[in-house]
Amino acid sequence: xxxxxxxxxxxxxxxxxxxxxxxxxxxxxxxxxxxxxxxxxxxxxxxxxxxxxxxxxxxxxxxxxxxxxxxxxxxxxxxxxxxxxxxxxxxxxxxxxxxxxxxxxxxxxxxxxxxxxxxxxxxxxxxxxxxxxxxxxxxxxxxxxxxxxxxxxxxxxxxxxxxxxxxxxxxxxxxxxxxxxxxxxxxxxxxxxxxxxxxxxxxxxxxxxxxxxxxxxxxxxxxxxxxxxxxxxxxxxxxxxxxxxxxxxxxxxxxxxxxxxxxxxxxxxxxxxxxx
Numbered sequence: 001x002x003x004x005x006x007x008x009x010x011x012x013x014x015x016x017x018x019x020x021x022x023x024x025x026x027x028x029x030x031x032x033x034x035x036x037x038x039x040x041x042x043x044x045x046x047x048x049x050x051x052x053x054x055x056x057x058x059x060x061x062x063x064x065x066x067x068x069x070x071x072x073x074x075x076x077x078x079x080x081x082x083x084x085x086x087x088x089x090x091x092x093x094x095x096x097x098x099x100x101x102x103x104x105x106x107x108x109x110x111x112x113x114x115x116x117x118x119x120x121x122x123x124x125x126x127x128x129x130x131x132x133x134x135x136x137x138x139x140x141x142x143x144x145x146x147x148x149x150x151x152x153x154x155x156x157x158x159x160x161x162x163x164x165x166x167x168x169x170x171x172x173x174x175x176x177x178x179x180x181x182x183x184x185x186x187x188x189x190x191x192x193x194x195x196x197x198x199x200x201x202x203x204x205x206x207x208x209x210x211x212x213x214x215x216x217x218x219x220x221x222x223x224x225x226x227x228x229x230x231x232x233x234x235x236x237x238x239x240x241x242x243x244x245x246x247x248x249x250x251x252x253x254x255x256x257x258x259x260x261x262x263x264x265x266x267x268x269x270x271x272x273x274x275x276x
Contacts, residue, residue: 009088013120016091020083022125028154033125035221041123044080046102046115055103058096069096079178081121082131095121123178128169132177135168145169147219172196175208194271206270211235226274236273239264 010016026033036042044050054076062069070089077084077092084092095118102114133145144155145166155161168174172195180192195208213219224231241262249256267273 009091010086011088011091013091013095013117016083016087017120019086020124020126020131024159025125032218032221036125039222040225040227041221041223043119044123045099045121046119050080051099051103051115051118054099058100062096069093072096077121080123082123082127083121132174133166133169135173140164170207170209172208175212179208189275191271191275194275198272199270204270208270211270235267235269237266237268239266 022033040047045054054072057076058069058072061067062071067075070092072095073084073087073089073092077095081095084095087095098114098118102111102118105111105114129145130139130143133139139145140162142161144161144163145168146163147167147169148165155163172192176190176192176195180190180196181188183193185193185197195204209219212223212225213221222228226232243260245258245260246255247258248254
């Protein structure tokens with residue numbers, strides 16, 4: 001678990017991800033790591049919706065503008081693959097090519113190979129507990145940041161890393177780093193701007209983590225969202241009433257049956273629904 005960026009920009013995905021390998025975390029945090037693996041953070045590149053969206057952005061956005069594919073490093077991959085900051089421009093371009101291949105190539109074997117390679121990129125333990133764990137964006141090397149306070153840092157003896165408490169990890173601003181932007185919602189509508197302007201501004205108190213990481217023994221690292229039916233039931237209530245009726249269909253001069261439906265939809269979410 002070296003945790004440190006290499007001196008030279010990475011030329012391959014394997015070189016890129018090696019310094020940020022978090023597989024060792026599973027030795028002590030097996031349940032949390034398993035939750036993360038099944039989360040969308042663990043599939044932040046290879047989720048089919050993300051791949052298709054990136055493909056469209058590359059072909060219909062970057063390729064048809066003055067921007068270049070290397071700009072993926074700054075506009076998309078910085079959040080979806082935080083390791084990308086250490087990639088060479090050539091590697092960023094290759095990753096863009098892999099994304100297009102993973103979605104559009106007619107050869108299934110090539111699509112699968114591209115997805116397998118891209119799956120090495122994700123938002124892993126290091127991204128949250130080191131790279132993005134402090135408000136100023138300058139974490140200390142060889143440091144694990146957590147929301148608690150360990151009297152005897154558990155990572156010190158075995159790995160040589162300090163364990164530091166970071167209150168920032170408990171704040172919604174921490175999530176807003178990727179789920180928001182610096183502009184107001186009218187210019188750049190995001191989950192975080194919706195949360196700040198339409199929830200917090202009207203007296204809301206809950207944090208993003210309070211809903212999306214709520215757990216009994218430890219914070220939920222599945223990060224449930226709109227795709228989780230049980231989770232959505234807590235955020236939205238729907239009351240539907242329906243009554244039969246009939247009406248005159250004037251074009252054919254006959255009475256036909258009909259239904260009058262009343263729908264009352266209430267949102268208890270901390271942001272607009274649906275949103276993305």
